[in-house]
Each structure stands twice: as structure tokens, then as C-alpha cells.
Amino acid sequence: MKDIRLLGLKKSPWVFHVAAASCNNCDIEILAALTPRFDVERFGILLVGSPRHADALLVTGVLNRKSLPRVLRVYEQTPKPCLVIGVGTCTCDCHMFSDSYNVVGPYDRHIPVDVYIPGCPPKPEAIIAGVVKALAKL
């Protein structure tokens, strides 16, 4: 029963792009992954402009004291069930900023993350592979 209900989610994940203080490299790569060259609409992936429409949040950047409340708010605004996909090494282990006074640690200390895509920045192919893995987890 659970599988039948999640089938729709598996076949049409609409993504919302949450840029939480990243250096913009990952954001550029996400945008590159959404271009006609990689054609993610084959998998039903669409970029939406509102977290209300989103099924997957693509989060980028180091989580810090300023961006944490915003990320939490976007996560709460997203209708469940939803996926959280961390893009870039910063989301996994805070990368070279891990000792900074402002950093509040990796994402899964605050919100449940389904898949991390490491790389600085990850290639579009890696991002697509990560999203596909997150969907296979459902």
C-alpha cells in the first residue's frame, strides 16, 4: 500500500532550490543540471518556485547561525512527504569551515537529510545520480 502511494512521488519529484549561504558553485551546478542538455524532465523532475509545491529540497552551503532559522522555516513550509538532498561537501561535513564560530554543524543535526552529494562542487551528473539514489530509497 505504501509503495503504491509513493509511486507518484517517485515518478515526479519537483525540486525547490534552497541556497543556504553557499558560495554559489553548487547553485550553478544545480542550474546546469536543470538545463535541456541533461533533461531531468525525463525523470519528471521540475524546478518549482514555491516550497509549497516541492517534493525535494536541494540544500546547498554551510549551515550557520543566520541561515539555520531560514532553512528550518522552508523545511516546515514544505508539505510532507518530502525529501531533503544535501548538495556539495559543505552540507556533509562543513568542509573547510568546520572550525568557524558561526557554523552550527552538518544538516542532519537539524533536519532529516535523505542523501548527501559530496563534491566541491558536484558535477551535474553526480547531482542527478544522487537524486535517483534518494528516490530509490523510498
Next chain:
Amino acid sequence: MALFGLFLTWIDRKITARIQWRKGPPIYQPYADFLKLLIKEVTIPESSPKTLFILAPVLGLVAMPIVGMMLFSINFNPHSLFIGDLIVILYLFALPPLAVILGGSASRNPLSAVGASREMTLYFGYELPFLLAVLVSVIKAGSIRTGDIVLYQNSHSPCLYSLSGIIAFIIILFTIQAKLGYIPFDIPEAEQEIMAGPFLEYSGVLLAIFKLTKAMMLFLLPIFLITLFWGGINSLWAIPKFLLILVLIILLKNTNPRLRIDQALKFFWIILGILGIVAVILAFNQL
């Protein structure tokens, strides 16, 4: 009708993909989208009037099956409906934009409010040339009953095969584009400026209802156009006509940039409005 409408949105997305030189979504994509939206949580903004917020999309959806039923019964049995049914159809086609305006205003979101006000402006813009163009076939058939218009076209020639008919057909093609919110006139939901406009706060089932209304309009508006101007849909010839209109709509969508709201209003009132008046005058003179 709903299933077929969703299928048409797939055709739209597939052709768009092929134009952009990519493969495009699989055939079950719109159904998967719909199924997914049904299982999603429905969020209602805290400060919004709940009844209005929930009922607005339903208002738009209920109009479409009624229009569909009327159009089909007119086409297969032209004597079936009453005098003035054309006016009822026009009013029912006005309900989805009204639903978008109500829903957008009820969302209590600044971007939704901007979207709703744009939708209202656009609606006032396209309704004038739309009504003028519909008037052309009413004048030609000499009756405001849609069945009589179909009968007139069967006994004489379709309204399209005359100068005024061609002008009115082009006008309605543009207004269909605006009614569907497709690209030269997708001003109310412009993704790059105001995200999704009036639909911004909608999620889950309510968003699915909006999408379904749009899909059914994509099915019914070309049928309405064929009924009034191209001899009705009572033979198999209607299928290539329908597909031609659909492809024209999609090509218009893919080859044009978005207009600003003032440009769209100027286009509809000045260019199409004058063309509409010219078409009506031509129709009075049997051209």
C-alpha cells in the same frame, strides 16, 4: 475528459521538450504528477480565510465538466439545448480565472496578490476581443443558440472560410493562449518574477485541482473554437483540426517571450480589439 486533458498536457510538454532538443517526460508523467499531489499534505496559510481558500479551486473545476457536457451535447445533437446557451458557456469559461483571482487573494501572500491582480487585469484585457470574436459567428448564423451555429455551418460553410471568420479565429487563438496562461501571456504566474503567482500557497489536492482545471481547459477551449468556427466536432475531421489548433497553441507558447502586463493589455485592447470590431463589421456585411 479529465484523463484526456492530462494526456494533452503531456503532448504539450513532449513537444516543448522536442523543440528544446531533449527527450521529454514519459507518457504517464501528468498522471504521476496528479497522483503525487493527491498524497501530499495540504497546507493552509494561518491568516487566510479557510473556506474561500479551499473552495476557490473547486469553483474553477466544477465549471469545466458542465462546459464539456454542453459542448458535446450541442455537437452531437444540435437541437438539444436552449436559446442563449452560448452565453452560459461564456460565463462558465469565466469561472476558472475568477477562481484563480479568489484563490490568489485568499492566500495572503504578497506575490499571490500581485498574481491575482495581474490575472484580473489580463482577464479584462482578453474578454473584450474574445466576446467580439464570438459575436462574429453569432451574427453569421443569426442566432445565439450554439446548436443553430453548428447547423448553419453544416448547411452553409464553416464560419472560418470567410474574411471575418479568419480574423475572429486568430483573435480567439490568442485569447485561448491567455486563458490557459501560456507563455506570451503567462504574466499572472510568471515563474521568474513572482514564482507561481496565485498558486504560490496552494499544495497537495488543491494544487492538483488547479492543474486539472487547466488541463481540461486545454481540451475544451479548442473544441469550443472548432464548434463556433470550423463546423463542429460531429465527424472524424474534427481530430486533425483539433490537433492543428493544439500544435499552434504550443508553438506560440514556445516561440515567444513573456509580455509585460501593460503590453498585453495594449495588445488585447488596441490591436485585437480593433481587429475584433473590424471582424464584426465585416460579418454584418456578409464577408
